Amino acid sequence: MKPGSSVTVRPAKHLHGALRLPGDKSISHRYAMLAAIAEGKSRFENYSTGADCASTLACLGSLGVHWERTNNGANVIEIEGRGPALAAPTSALDCGNSGSTMRMLSGILAGQEFTSDLCGDESLSRRPMARIMKPLEQMGARITAAPEERPPLHIAGGNLRAIRYKMPVASAQVKSCLLFAGLFAKGETEVEEPLRTRDHGEVALRAFGADLKRSANSTCIVGGQRLHAIEARIPGDLSSAAFFFCAASLFPGSELVIDSLLMNPTRARLLDILIGLGVRISITQLEEQNGELVGTVRVEGAQLKSTEIAGADSAALIDEIPVLAAIAPFTEEGIRIRDAGELRVKESDRIQSIVTNLRAMGARVDEHDDGLTVPGGQKLHGAEINSAGDHRIAMAFAIAALRAEGETHIRGAEAAVISFPSFFETLESLVQR
Numbered sequence: 328m329k330p331g332s333s334v335t336v337r338p339a340k341h342l343h344g345a346l347r348l349p350g351d352k353s354i355s356h357r358y359a360m361l362a363a364i365a366e367g368k369s370r371f372e373n374y375s376t377g378a379d380c381a382s383t384l385a386c387l388g389s390l391g392v393h394w395e396r397t398n399n400g401a402n403v404i405e406i407e408g409r410g411p412a413l414a415a416p417t418s419a420l421d422c423g424n425s426g427s428t429m430r431m432l433s434g435i436l437a438g439q440e441f442t443s444d445l446c447g448d449e450s451l452s453r454r455p456m457a458r459i460m461k462p463l464e465q466m467g468a469r470i471t472a473a474p475e476e477r478p479p480l481h482i483a484g485g486n487l488r489a490i491r492y493k494m495p496v497a498s499a500q501v502k503s504c505l506l507f508a509g510l511f512a513k514g515e516t517e518v519e520e521p522l523r524t525r526d527h528g529e530v531a532l533r534a535f536g537a538d539l540k541r542s543a544n545s546t547c548i549v550g551g552q553r554l555h556a557i558e559a560r561i562p563g564d565l566s567s568a569a570f571f572f573c574a575a576s577l578f579p580g581s582e583l584v585i586d587s588l589l590m591n592p593t594r595a596r597l598l599d600i601l602i603g604l605g606v607r608i609s610i611t612q613l614e615e616q617n618g619e620l621v622g623t624v625r626v627e628g629a630q631l632k633s634t635e636i637a638g639a640d641s642a643a644l645i646d647e648i649p650v651l652a653a654i655a656p657f658t659e660e661g662i663r664i665r666d667a668g669e670l671r672v673k674e675s676d677r678i679q680s681i682v683t684n685l686r687a688m689g690a691r692v693d694e695h696d697d698g699l700t701v702p703g704g705q706k707l708h709g710a711e712i713n714s715a716g717d718h719r720i721a722m723a724f725a726i727a728a729l730r731a732e733g734e735t736h737i738r739g740a741e742a743a744v745i746s747f748p749s750f751f752e753t754l755e756s757l758v759q760r
């Protein structure tokens with residue numbers, strides 16, 4: 328799809344199907360970065376098809392890491408690890424739209440004996456980087472950025488010392504960044520988080536052979552440990568599955584099964600929320616793969632009740648709130664979302680994007696600094712949706728469009744390529760009209 332593309336979504340009656348999804352974005356980034364600094368050749372099946380994870384691979388290539396796609400169909404990637412020392416890049420590392428690439432790779436670059444520059448697209452250039460700069464500077468890295476600590480970043484790395492760091496913001500990207508930097512630091516680095524966020528960094532570090540100490544909200548890593556290559560199949564992306572689960576939930580009589588899906592408990596809160604809304608969900612074939620829980624999920628649609636998302640739930644559901652908000656008008660009594668101010672500093676100001684687009688479809692919605700309240704029992708009409716260049720907004724409103732009256736045009740639909748290039752085709756294959 329070309330920039331500015333518009334996709335038309337028509338109302339649906341049901342969703343039916345059984346499918347498997349491309350690999351999880353959060354895990355794909357981390358596996359690629361750790362494989363680059365491990366010893367030996369790693370091989371990943373079902374690597375994320377999204378542009379963000381391709382940005383990570385491109386940056387690694389510029390850092391002297393040899394990688395190749397050995398089988399396009401199955402998205403197999405092989406990465407030749409260099410051990411801890413990467414090669415100095417000859418130009419700026421382009422992270423595209425990917426906050427994960429910029430923030431987590433910075434942790435590794437802070438440990439390298441060279442200087443590097445990281446840049447990104449217009450959206451990434453607006454996103455806050457102080458959250459990684461401050462702790463990495465405390466560890467001894469020298470970092471400069473554009474005003475207000477925005478990208479591009481210039482990092483002079485090397486000679487890191489361990490720190491004990493209490494993160495002010497709940498962010499798994501920051502946590503992984505600091506644990507990766509901790510691998511290069513002298514001594515034991517401890518990262519404490521205000522709430523437990525997704526733990527793929529910790530799980531992946533262990534899979535690559537690192538020794539970590541974990542307690543409720545903190546993780547310790549001793550520097551100087553060597554990582555070893557792994558072979559893995561990356562489980563399906565649960566945040567991509569969220570769109571289809573919410574779509575199926577909207578239509579009583581729908582039934583959707585997704586197998587080989589990531590079931591990590593720090594990511595699966597959406598399933599509890601849907602159960603609370605009245606959706607029937609069953610999980611089978613649970614097994615652990617490289618420390619990550621994987622399973623098969625069956626979802627059956629229902630008349631949805633209401634719910635409130637606040638506190639730790641808002642952090643746990645940060646990527647799923649756009650689609651939950653988009654289906655909220657169709658619940659009986661609505662959905663209220665608070666403590667989700669982080670949504671304002673994502674690929675777009677997601678609170679604003681959700682409110683604007685819900686209103687365009689004729690919905691009543693109240694905007695708060697840290698969330699929104701969407702009353703239930705509403706009827707929406709098709710409209711022009713503006714994705715604001717944000718993949719999760721484009722996909723969330725394609726789901727709302729299934730229950731609206733008339734056609735909805737999603738402008739900037741190509742943004743879906745960031746995490747899920749085949750989203751619209753997959754959705755069409757599930758929908759019955």
Ligand code: S3P
Nearest residue numbers: 353427497498499500501645646
């Ligand atoms: C991610 C963490 C979240 C999430 C992002 C991926 C990760 O961001 O929104 O899509 O892989 O660690 P924050 O850590 O900034 O909340």
